[in-house]
Amino acid sequence: MKKILIAVMTISSLVSVTNCRQDFQEINTNPNLTTTPTTYGLFNSATKELMDISRGSFSSARMALPWVQYSAQRNYTEEDRFQFREDVNQSLFRDYYRVALDFKKIIEFNTNPSTAAQNEVYGPKNNQIAVSRIFLSYIFHNLADTWGDIPYYSYGSKDPDFQALNLEGNITQPKFASQAKVYADILKELKEAAEMIDTSKPIFYKKSSFDGENIFSGSSSKLKRFANSLRLRVATRVKGVVPGAEQHISEAIASGVMQSNSDNVGVKYQDDSVLPAPQYSAFFISNRTDYSPSNTLIDFLKGELGEFGVDPRLQKYAAPIGTARNSIPQKTYTESTDLKKYKGMPYGIKSSQTASQRSSTSLFSYEVLRKDYTEIFMEYSEVCFLLSEANGWDETWYKKGVKASMDKWGVDEAKSTAFVNSLPAANKANVITQKYAALFMQPYEAWAELRRTGYPEHLLKVNGTYKLNTTGDYTFTALLGLTDVPSRLTYPTSLSSLNPDNYKAAQAAVGGDKLDTKLIWDKN
Amino acid sequence: MKKLTTSVLAVVLTSSSLVMVNAQSRRDTTAKTKDIEGVVVTALGIKREKKSLGYSAQEVKGEVISNARQQNAVSALSGNVAGLQVTAPSTMGGSARITLRGISSVTGNNRPLIVIDGIPMDNSNYNSDSTQRGSGGRDYGDASADINPDDIASVTVLKGGPAAALYGSRGANGVILYTTKSASKGRTEITYSTGVTLESVYKMPKLQNLYGGGASDKFETVDINGRTYNIADYATDESWGPKYDPNLMYLPWYAFDPEYSSDYLKEVPWVAPKKDVKDFFRMGTTYTNNFSIAKSFNDLNVRLAYANSKAEGIVPNSNLQRNNLSINANAKLNDRLTAEAFANYTLTVGFNRPEQGYGDNSVSQKFFQWGQRQLDMSKLRDYKLSSGNQRSWNRTGWNDATPAYADNPYWVVNENVSNDRRSRLYGNAGLNYKITDKLQATGKVYLDTYSFYLDERVAIGSQAQPDFTLVNRNFQELNYEGRLQYNDSWFSDNVSVTAMAGINRRENRYFSNSGTTVGGMVIPNFYNLTNSVEQARATNHQERMRVNSMFGMASVGFRDILFLEGTARYDHFSTVKDPGFYPSLSGSFVFSQVLKQNWLSYGKLRAGWSRVSGAEGAYRLEDYADSRVPFNGIPRYSFPDIKNNENLKPEYRTTKEIGLETRFFRNRLGFDVTYYDILTTDLITPVQYDFSTGYSNGKYLNVGKMQNKGIEASLYVTPIKSDNFSWDLTWNFAKNDNRLLELDGSATSLLLGQAPFRARLEARVGERYGQIVGTDYVYDNKGNKVVGSDGAYLASDVKSLGSIIPDYNMGLRNTIRFKNFTLSALIDMQKGGKYFSTTHMWGMYSGMLEASAANGIRENGIVLPGVKKDGSVNTTVLDGLKYAQNHSNTVDAQNVFNADYIKLRDLTLTYKLPKKLFGEVFNSVEATAFARNLFVWNLDWDIDPEQASYGSGNVQGLEGGSLPSTRTFGVSLQFKF
Numbered sequence A: 001m002k003k004i005l006i007a008v009m010t011i012s013s014l015v016s017v018t019n020c021r022q023d024f025q026e027i028n029t030n031p032n033l034t035t036t037p038t039t040y041g042l043f044n045s046a047t048k049e050l051m052d053i054s055r056g057s058f059s060s061a062r063m064a065l066p067w068v069q070y071s072a073q074r075n076y077t078e079e080d081r082f083q084f085r086e087d088v089n090q091s092l093f094r095d096y097y098r099v100a101l102d103f104k105k106i107i108e109f110n111t112n113p114s115t116a117a118q119n120e121v122y123g124p125k126n127n128q129i130a131v132s133r134i135f136l137s138y139i140f141h142n143l144a145d146t147w148g149d150i151p152y153y154s155y156g157s158k159d160p161d162f163q164a165l166n167l168e169g170n171i172t173q174p175k176f177a178s179q180a181k182v183y184a185d186i187l188k189e190l191k192e193a194a195e196m197i198d199t200s201k202p203i204f205y206k207k208s209s210f211d212g213e214n215i216f217s218g219s220s221s222k223l224k225r226f227a228n229s230l231r232l233r234v235a236t237r238v239k240g241v242v243p244g245a246e247q248h249i250s251e252a253i254a255s256g257v258m259q260s261n262s263d264n265v266g267v268k269y270q271d272d273s274v275l276p277a278p279q280y281s282a283f284f285i286s287n288r289t290d291y292s293p294s295n296t297l298i299d300f301l302k303g304e305l306g307e308f309g310v311d312p313r314l315q316k317y318a319a320p321i322g323t324a325r326n327s328i329p330q331k332t333y334t335e336s337t338d339l340k341k342y343k344g345m346p347y348g349i350k351s352s353q354t355a356s357q358r359s360s361t362s363l364f365s366y367e368v369l370r371k372d373y374t375e376i377f378m379e380y381s382e383v384c385f386l387l388s389e390a391n392g393w394d395e396t397w398y399k400k401g402v403k404a405s406m407d408k409w410g411v412d413e414a415k416s417t418a419f420v421n422s423l424p425a426a427n428k429a430n431v432i433t434q435k436y437a438a439l440f441m442q443p444y445e446a447w448a449e450l451r452r453t454g455y456p457e458h459l460l461k462v463n464g465t466y467k468l469n470t471t472g473d474y475t476f477t478a479l480l481g482l483t484d485v486p487s488r489l490t491y492p493t494s495l496s497s498l499n500p501d502n503y504k505a506a507q508a509a510v511g512g513d514k515l516d517t518k519l520i521w522d523k524n
Numbered sequence B: 001m002k003k004l005t006t007s008v009l010a011v012v013l014t015s016s017s018l019v020m021v022n023a024q025s026r027r028d029t030t031a032k033t034k035d036i037e038g039v040v041v042t043a044l045g046i047k048r049e050k051k052s053l054g055y056s057a058q059e060v061k062g063e064v065i066s067n068a069r070q071q072n073a074v075s076a077l078s079g080n081v082a083g084l085q086v087t088a089p090s091t092m093g094g095s096a097r098i099t100l101r102g103i104s105s106v107t108g109n110n111r112p113l114i115v116i117d118g119i120p121m122d123n124s125n126y127n128s129d130s131t132q133r134g135s136g137g138r139d140y141g142d143a144s145a146d147i148n149p150d151d152i153a154s155v156t157v158l159k160g161g162p163a164a165a166l167y168g169s170r171g172a173n174g175v176i177l178y179t180t181k182s183a184s185k186g187r188t189e190i191t192y193s194t195g196v197t198l199e200s201v202y203k204m205p206k207l208q209n210l211y212g213g214g215a216s217d218k219f220e221t222v223d224i225n226g227r228t229y230n231i232a233d234y235a236t237d238e239s240w241g242p243k244y245d246p247n248l249m250y251l252p253w254y255a256f257d258p259e260y261s262s263d264y265l266k267e268v269p270w271v272a273p274k275k276d277v278k279d280f281f282r283m284g285t286t287y288t289n290n291f292s293i294a295k296s297f298n299d300l301n302v303r304l305a306y307a308n309s310k311a312e313g314i315v316p317n318s319n320l321q322r323n324n325l326s327i328n329a330n331a332k333l334n335d336r337l338t339a340e341a342f343a344n345y346t347l348t349v350g351f352n353r354p355e356q357g358y359g360d361n362s363v364s365q366k367f368f369q370w371g372q373r374q375l376d377m378s379k380l381r382d383y384k385l386s387s388g389n390q391r392s393w394n395r396t397g398w399n400d401a402t403p404a405y406a407d408n409p410y411w412v413v414n415e416n417v418s419n420d421r422r423s424r425l426y427g428n429a430g431l432n433y434k435i436t437d438k439l440q441a442t443g444k445v446y447l448d449t450y451s452f453y454l455d456e457r458v459a460i461g462s463q464a465q466p467d468f469t470l471v472n473r474n475f476q477e478l479n480y481e482g483r484l485q486y487n488d489s490w491f492s493d494n495v496s497v498t499a500m501a502g503i504n505r506r507e508n509r510y511f512s513n514s515g516t517t518v519g520g521m522v523i524p525n526f527y528n529l530t531n532s533v534e535q536a537r538a539t540n541h542q543e544r545m546r547v548n549s550m551f552g553m554a555s556v557g558f559r560d561i562l563f564l565e566g567t568a569r570y571d572h573f574s575t576v577k578d579p580g581f582y583p584s585l586s587g588s589f590v591f592s593q594v595l596k597q598n599w600l601s602y603g604k605l606r607a608g609w610s611r612v613s614g615a616e617g618a619y620r621l622e623d624y625a626d627s628r629v630p631f632n633g634i635p636r637y638s639f640p641d642i643k644n645n646e647n648l649k650p651e652y653r654t655t656k657e658i659g660l661e662t663r664f665f666r667n668r669l670g671f672d673v674t675y676y677d678i679l680t681t682d683l684i685t686p687v688q689y690d691f692s693t694g695y696s697n698g699k700y701l702n703v704g705k706m707q708n709k710g711i712e713a714s715l716y717v718t719p720i721k722s723d724n725f726s727w728d729l730t731w732n733f734a735k736n737d738n739r740l741l742e743l744d745g746s747a748t749s750l751l752l753g754q755a756p757f758r759a760r761l762e763a764r765v766g767e768r769y770g771q772i773v774g775t776d777y778v779y780d781n782k783g784n785k786v787v788g789s790d791g792a793y794l795a796s797d798v799k800s801l802g803s804i805i806p807d808y809n810m811g812l813r814n815t816i817r818f819k820n821f822t823l824s825a826l827i828d829m830q831k832g833g834k835y836f837s838t839t840h841m842w843g844m845y846s847g848m849l850e851a852s853a854a855n856g857i858r859e860n861g862i863v864l865p866g867v868k869k870d871g872s873v874n875t876t877v878l879d880g881l882k883y884a885q886n887h888s889n890t891v892d893a894q895n896v897f898n899a900d901y902i903k904l905r906d907l908t909l910t911y912k913l914p915k916k917l918f919g920e921v922f923n924s925v926e927a928t929a930f931a932r933n934l935f936v937w938n939l940d941w942d943i944d945p946e947q948a949s950y951g952s953g954n955v956q957g958l959e960g961g962s963l964p965s966t967r968t969f970g971v972s973l974q975f976k977f
Helices: A003-016 A039-054 A084-111 A113-120 A125-147 A179-196 A220-238 A245-255 A278-285 A296-302 A352-359 A379-388 A396-406 A413-421 A428-438 A443-454 A500-509 B004-014 B028-037 B062-069 B167-169 B363-369 B409-415 B836-846 B854-860 B880-888
Strands: A069-073 A265-268 A292-295 A376-379 A465-468 A473-475 B040-042 B047-049 B056-060 B084-087 B095-102 B113-116 B119-121 B152-158 B175-180 B189-202 B221-223 B227-231 B245-250 B268-270 B284-296 B301-311 B317-332 B337-351 B395-396 B400-401 B417-435 B439-458 B468-488 B495-521 B530-557 B562-573 B580-589 B600-614 B626-631 B634-638 B651-664 B669-681 B684-687 B698-701 B705-721 B723-744 B749-754 B760-764 B771-777 B795-803 B808-818 B821-831 B834-837 B896-898 B899-910 B922-930 B965-977
Touching: A039 A084, A039 A265, A039 B626, A039 B634, A084 A113, A084 B040, A084 B705, A113 A125, A125 A179, A125 A220, A125 A443, A179 A220, A220 A376, A245 A379, A292 B167, A292 B651, A379 A396, A379 A428, A379 B189, A396 A428, A396 A443, A396 A465, A413 B284, A443 B854, A500 B439, B040 B152, B056 B062, B056 B530, B062 B152, B113 B167, B119 B417, B119 B468, B167 B175, B167 B530, B167 B562, B167 B600, B175 B337, B227 B245, B227 B771, B245 B530, B284 B965, B317 B600, B363 B409, B651 B749, B684 B749
Parallel strands: B113 B175
Antiparallel strands: A069 A292, A265 A376, A465 A473, B040 B047, B056 B152, B084 B095, B113 B119, B152 B175, B189 B284, B189 B965, B221 B227, B245 B268, B284 B301, B301 B317, B317 B337, B337 B417, B395 B400, B417 B439, B439 B468, B468 B495, B495 B530, B530 B562, B562 B580, B580 B600, B600 B651, B626 B634, B651 B669, B669 B705, B684 B698, B705 B723, B723 B808, B749 B760, B760 B771, B771 B795, B808 B821, B821 B899, B834 B896, B899 B922, B922 B965
């Protein structure tokens, strides 16, 4: 009897243990992460990350920043001479899409019936969708400007060639859309997005303890002007190439572009060491002094190169020679009016030449390396130059552009007025060269404009010679067999295994996956 | 020899496991067989007669593990088990990658389950992703390092498939069963052993000794106090500087501190260092002590053991200590009821385990990849000023002491230290009740729990931002198990029957808390989160998982000739929707019982089949957004770059195996050979897609098939056997052929890991797992390397450069006994497999390695062997600098090496002192002298391939900056009272 009892007890305990399944749902509930993030939180993350991934010490300062000769490396100069690192190229390409996904998620949370109602609490549906479309357009125009044909996503178009960001639709190997289609659709997206903005309401509502967003300070009118300005930029890039671009230019202007520096759109970083600006991080968190303003930039600002006089932005871009590194973030150094105190790092020298050159060069200024630097998506001065171009190299907009740039950088009023009054006449060369001066630290836009227009002319050409900071000259020898600044980046090589057929098709479609293959708007 | 019956009885009484031996005493004719084959611990601790097994289960004696004084009971198995591959660097306390029968899961766990006395041991490896892919980090080893090798009585390796099917999903990669020592009935034994081990640097990259640091072959000059001096290019951390010349005077990096007045502004000749890299490393030492008491009372057997070890690594200021305390007891409460318990407490304390890979605190990166060759360790040793500021050789300028890239290596090891401490308890307790003579019930609880504290420090004054980061991890696993066993024999003992059924609930809980300073630290040498410049950041993480299981087995034997066995297990997981069901079937035919030939001592043919699945981690069914710290006062969220999948199900592994075991000529010769075929289907894989999907790491899918086919063979020979002299030879061989058959329809490859700069590790369809992928040489159709117009090798498109998985492994152990002496040597060999070396890439680029200065290439250039595009022999002279620097941006295959090796893995000489020497005090005294990794042959390059991995996960073979390999020597003494 006893034996049977034990056997029964054993079996019943067996059953009771295995039947406790009702807890499984609870056990597998993730206590660490959420499935329903707020859309303003996605927006805040994505806008910051967009800057982080494209304006850092590698994504910018070992790519476009030196290529447009804003900077030059103080050691190990291969990247300056166009031998970029494939892993940096790949990260830049990959991260644009990664960030784009978060913008697209904002749209999804607003359009999916199961989450749309909840998201109305965070902000008006249409404004949330519009702001996402605008930033998606920003990302895709940067992608197209950099690589050419790209996998593309459009909120408003069902074109079968637009296959990016659609894993939900099981598209694992997206087609690359042609540049013509991409630019045309970006212009259409920007137009439609601007039209869907309800300017009487903010983009995200203010919360009791914090704002919904602070890039537009709650002003959806500012967002609308950003959309139109971006449309003006993109349309100008592709005018005469993509049909309808001219009409977009006039429509965008008519719909209202940026009107002052207070319309500038950018990400202002925190004035602390927690989330400071990317360039501050490179110099003072990573503690590296890898690059300086380039010699051609400094000499241009000093009036020794090009058609312009001494530019008072010199002191705002660079620190005088001998400035202690650590005095820069607090600006405990003083600017100097002595031009000899400013010298750039020779751009395009060999690594073996750097030791003799780097000791007496300027570092970047406080204005560039401050913790709370504002990385710019687009600003008023650029709009002025675009308006000058749209109006036949108009003199007034040209001068306004220079003035706006100087104001933004904090140039003394008297100095900026004097410089503006002494400007040489507006023409293509002068307007674009001043635009180059204003686009400082926005290297990808400056690189695109250099390719589109061929200006500024004062940049050191491949195989050109220039003076060393010590005695003698050097010759800028490019690597990778290039004879000019790269016309684009090659596609990340890993696409050859991730998306082989479309990768091959795109390589052929752009006219060869080479650094000197020109994009459709690169006509100079 | 004792008859099996009695020995089995002893096992029954003293083991912590249950015995199911059937029909063991019936026929005299079988006695011989039983002696030979004996009893082996199998799945769930069930002891079985070996002849009845239809699968491969290889046993290793405890002495094999403890004799060579290995500190790690897992890596000690290397070369001793066919089909078990261990990759264990000789770094103090480093991770041991262990696989059985190759790799079956693309991204999942491929390591076997480790079980000690029935307790499933957590074997987590907490090394960061960065550490594992060679991008920099400290190797904290595996959690299984907590096992004390001296407590191990024996090890059984269940190589997977039917042998391990009773473990369900956890046994999918095989199981290593450790059985600890316990007291034997009727004996009292006190054992004390002590040992010391010395460790010295063995293999490391050869460095050039002709040129010093800098990027230019000329010195810069500088005027100081009206005098002109030559100065080196301190800021450039490479060695393309001027050629050494004893008449060339310059100001060294240490000439600028007035505090060091004898060096201040004193010029020295430009020559190679007297104290070079090798002098940085010290002689490592390990002291071990073991003490155990085993005592048997009437119905109670108890064993107590204490062990400690203290190791000082070859990197200065690093050490590792371990303390083990264990108790093992079993009691017969009455005729039917027995109770048993086992508990082990281990405290592992590491201090400053060295960083490896491409990291700020990795001294290897500084010594072999980026540095200046003229640096003398005797000068670097003075790394700090009285102000506390660092003296780095890598000054930003002669008048600016800020480190440009690199910290002084002595600063690194003395100031940027780490601490780790794992406090662990594992044990079991249970009752066994004999309901009838044929039926018994068992209930047991198994516990494994630990807390693991870790902190890492970057001191104020380092090149990197000062930092203090700590993490506390808590792990707990409980298993509750109930079982019923039934043994019987039918038809006048012609048929034996064994059956078992049981249930198990497993509860896993894990939580971790971590904190880190933000924006640097305020007060030097004050390591607390409150010392953070900005507000310190805290994070926490929790995981929970439950598995409910039912399992059973039945075995039928016919006249000790034929055996048939079936097992089944059903697991219900909290983490996936579908439960898993795992059946197995195996059988054996003892043909020697039928043939009855004198020359054939034993012969068995066996075959088995099983279908098991691997399980999945928690929280994989939904898409979760990461939350990030608020930016400008607004919260931040972002979706990760991998997409989850709510329809995930477990992946399945189907194993078929067939084997032959034989013994000939009174057991003087024998072999055991197994052929297996493992097909994994429904692989859970984060299938990688084009980045433009937005999910750059893809999506988790049940896709793909992978196949492992292989042969395991063991050969046993005893050429000489007499009372005073014997020679035993054991040879283990394993060859595994792995192929990834398919992924998701369109996908052809999957990224496993990215080396820090170039090359990556991929799983590629149609190829062996773990392909190093990068650019290759361009070959013409005759197989010559093609050079371009500048005389440099042309690079191909990105392609597979070879797999990290070797073609085969083998181990050969010779044991010779002469009177009281025993000499044993293990030769361990690996053939095939590749690794990618970032050290070679940057070491060439920066002019550090011997080859960057050999044969006058810096002066005369180099003509590379190869052909021009037109097929004619290359005659173009390539600049030496360009040749060396091309290692970092053209042909990645230049940095890929074969992972072949032949090692004299261990050599031990044991002397059993004659009793007359020590009289009655001791029962026995043994002295052992041993050496490990005494010699390595057949290396493709200077780095030992075992040093080229930094974790025990799937990312292997991406060398990013490895410490030198070491050879060790030692002696130990064992006293038995």
